[in-house]
Amino acid sequence: MPREIALLDALMPTLILAFIAALLLYWLLDKVLVWLGVYQFIWYRALFRLSLFSCLFCALGLLIY
């Protein structure tokens, strides 16, 4: 996997792709978790959501690099 991609001829880190993919994944996962009612077992929901997104983004990033 190349470490940078050309986006409209501008060279960007592939991490940007990982970021967008993580956003989509997070959005889907969040829907599923709401549907399952997992959030009633969560202390601070905002903190949980932020951490969930971070986990997804970092895991994707680690796959690339």
Next chain:
Amino acid sequence: MKDLYKHILRISLTLMIVAVAIILGHMLWVRYMDSPWTRDGRVRADVVNIASDVSGLVTEVVVRDNQFVKKGDLLFRIDAERYHHSLEEAEARLQQRKITLALKRGQSTRRAMLDDQVISREDREDSDLVTLAAKADLDQALAERDHAKLNLQRTEVRAPVDGWVSNLLVRPGDYAQAGAAKLALIDQKSYWVYGYFEEHKLHLIHLNDPVEIRLLGTDIVLKGHVESIARGITDRDNPTDVRLLANVNPSFNWVRLAQRVPVRVHIDEIPAGVELVAGMTCSVIVHPAS
């Protein structure tokens, strides 16, 4: 009691995912910032500056721009007429010195046979030395002849290595000054890559570590290994002034830019069909051997 368990579960679930996020974030940060790779790589090649060894008008340029030439191929020709004349002059002088030597030798042998009644002893003794001097003159003329021959040979400027002529600007009619570079020749076998690594990444790089080179904006991957690491770069913060005093740049205390140190990468493998051009930009990724 059940509420307490539920509360503990809620808190621990949340804290667990926060901890995992922090650990993953830290791993990504380390991988991204501290692994030895750089976007600032350049393909380089040795360039020979071709200059003529003798001065004169350029009469003929036999190569085209970007042409591949073999070692020893003719590049351009300098007007040889003047050098022909000097060779003839040197030949003539050589001839003259030969005759002079024969003359002096004859005199010397003749004088050796005469006795003191006819010729003074001084004259007789000197005649030997005069012959020797004439011999030395002959040797000098010989060397001058060879010199003139060499100059004539050097009016043909030839390629010292296999490679490509680059940015050919010399034209017939130009005046070529001896020693002044007239064209550039890129050595075919000399391509290498310079990776400019941040100084804090240098300790991660070792000699002979395998290297991956990616040319800018393409999927082309070249393989290589670390050949050497530069042992010095300019201290940009400390130029000297005209009175030789230090002129230290005031710098920010907080934000410091890491300087770049060149790491020389030997190219081991080029995919078929890829033509390297000196000056190309590339990403250099070192895979530490251990």
